[in-house]
Amino acid sequence: MHEIGIMESAMTFVLQHATENRARKVSRVVLRIGTLAGVEVESLRFAFDVVSRGTLAENADFEIEIVPASVFCQGCNDEFIQDTAGYIFICPTCGDLCGEIRRGRELELSRIEMN
Amino acid sequence: MCKECGCNHKVPFGVKVLSWIAPGMLKPRVAESDGASTTSSPPHSIEIHTSLLAKNDDLAAANRALFSQRRILTLNLLSSPGSGKTTLLSRTVDEFGLGNRCAVVVGDLETDNDARRLHRPHVQVAQITTGTACHLDADMVARGVKALDLTDVRVLFIENVGNLVCPADFDLGETLRVVLLSATEGEDKPLKYPPIFKSADLVLLTKIDIAEVLGFDRLQALDNIRRMAPRAECIELSARSGEGMEAWYRYLESHLTSVE
Ligand SMILES: Nc1nc2c(ncn2[C@@H]2O[C@H](COP(=O)(O)OP(=O)(O)O)[C@@H](O)[C@H]2O)c(=O)[nH]1
Ligand SMILES: [Mg+2]
Ligand SMILES: [Zn+2]
Ligand SMILES: [Zn+2]
Ligand SMILES: [Zn+2]
Numbered sequence: 156m157h158e159i160g161i162m163e164s165a166m167t168f169v170l171q172h173a174t175e176n177r178a179r180k181v182s183r184v185v186l187r188i189g190t191l192a193g194v195e196v197e198s199l200r201f202a203f204d205v206v207s208r209g210t211l212a213e214n215a216d217f218e219i220e221i222v223p224a225s226v227f228c229q230g231c232n233d234e235f236i237q238d239t240a241g242y243i244f245i246c247p248t249c250g251d252l253c254g255e256i257r258r259g260r261e262l263e264l265s266r267i268e269m270n
Numbered sequence: 271m272c273k274e275c276g277c278n279h280k281v282p283f284g285v286k287v288l289s290w291i292a293p294g295m296l297k298p299r300v301a302e303s304d305g306a307s308t309t310s311s312p313p314h315s316i317e318i319h320t321s322l323l324a325k326n327d328d329l330a331a332a333n334r335a336l337f338s339q340r341r342i343l344t345l346n347l348l349s350s351p352g353s354g355k356t357t358l359l360s361r362t363v364d365e366f367g368l369g370n371r372c373a374v375v376v377g378d379l380e381t382d383n384d385a386r387r388l389h390r391p392h393v394q395v396a397q398i399t400t401g402t403a404c405h406l407d408a409d410m411v412a413r414g415v416k417a418l419d420l421t422d423v424r425v426l427f428i429e430n431v432g433n434l435v436c437p438a439d440f441d442l443g444e445t446l447r448v449v450l451l452s453a454t455e456g457e458d459k460p461l462k463y464p465p466i467f468k469s470a471d472l473v474l475l476t477k478i479d480i481a482e483v484l485g486f487d488r489l490q491a492l493d494n495i496r497r498m499a500p501r502a503e504c505i506e507l508s509a510r511s512g513e514g515m516e517a518w519y520r521y522l523e524s525h526l527t528s529v530e
């Protein structure tokens with residue numbers, strides 16, 4: 156729904172760094188996206204194509220690193236990873252329902268490669 | 271590990287150039303993928319750790335600082351269109367608002383109907399017309415708040431744009447997030463829109479006066495809310511019949527003391 160807006164803000168950062176580093180071309184852009192970030196990976200790819208058109212980043216490799224959800228269980232005082240889809244977090248150790256999400260909501264620009 | 275999100279990036283929030291590989295100094299970097307970027311001049315790789323919502327988060331922090339300095343309890347109300355946000359607020363400002371000065375910022379795609387519905391001599395209302403944006407962001411709220419006289423205001427309600435998807439990602443600087451689910455919607459809504467329910471401090475089950483005739487399964491809905499947001503409080507109410515409104519006012523009252 157707002158993937159284009161997110162890509163626009165990513166592209167602002169990308170082009171800013173490319174200009175600062177006097178890059179001729181951006182060859183790769185890497186985002187880190189948590190499984191709970193609420194964005195569609197396919198829509199982001201599409202948005203990247205649209206937003207990068209005519210810029211230094213046109214045709215750059217676009218990569219998305221997925222961050223699995225990590226949830227804290229208060230009872231066990233420990234974190235567990237949930238890599239399956241879904242938003243119901245049951246601690247594998249004690250079976251409690253947990254709600255404290257420690258990772259998985261990331262929506263970050265993580266790396267740019269340029270030459 | 272980074273403090274921002276616990277990931278394995280060693281670079282703290284901000285920007286840092288990690289590798290300036292001068293031509294000829296090292297062997298060309300072996301690309302991890304199938305070598306698409308093996309160019310003659312090796313690439314500069316810049317490791318960044320910038321949240322794409324960082325700008326909004328900064329502005330939200332500024333809003334939060336303003337609210338906290340003025341000791342204003344701020345609630346961000348989120349729901350699908352038609353779940354009863356404006357109706358709830360109208361009644362709230364007429365009852366709770368008599369003893370506690372309230373102000374409202376209301377976001378809508380194009381009309382100012384809601385602002386007019388909420389208009390009263392004792393309540394200031396700022397309308398934000400978002401145009402095509404399907405959510406309020408911290409900047410819009412800052413501009414809305416600037417239009418209000420906050421003197422003596424104790425509670426600021428922000429009625430977000432009716433949408434259960436992207437408002438979840440936009441911190442407005444609120445003290446509390448309130449998500450409404452009405453009896454006219456499906457009991458399984460919390461399972462379909464987890465991020466927004468997960469982010470809630472309070473879930474209001476609204477239009478409870480018509481739950482029975484609609485065959486709305488309250489227990490099922492409450493169970494789904496609990497599964498999505500185990501730590502959120504939950505109040506069932508009807509802004510029409512008045513049932514449950516007292517519990518809502520007590521909730522506001524108890525959080526008012528927390529900002530004082
Ligand atoms: N039966 C009943 N209808 C309600 C209640 N609250 C709101 N409504 C109706 O639901 C519709 C949408 O309400 P509104 O407050 O505009 O929803 P909003 O889009 O979330 O602001 C209106 O027709 C209201 O009259 C309630 O507690 N009970
Ligand atoms: Mg409304
Ligand atoms: Zn456990
Ligand atoms: Zn991190
Ligand atoms: Zn949006």
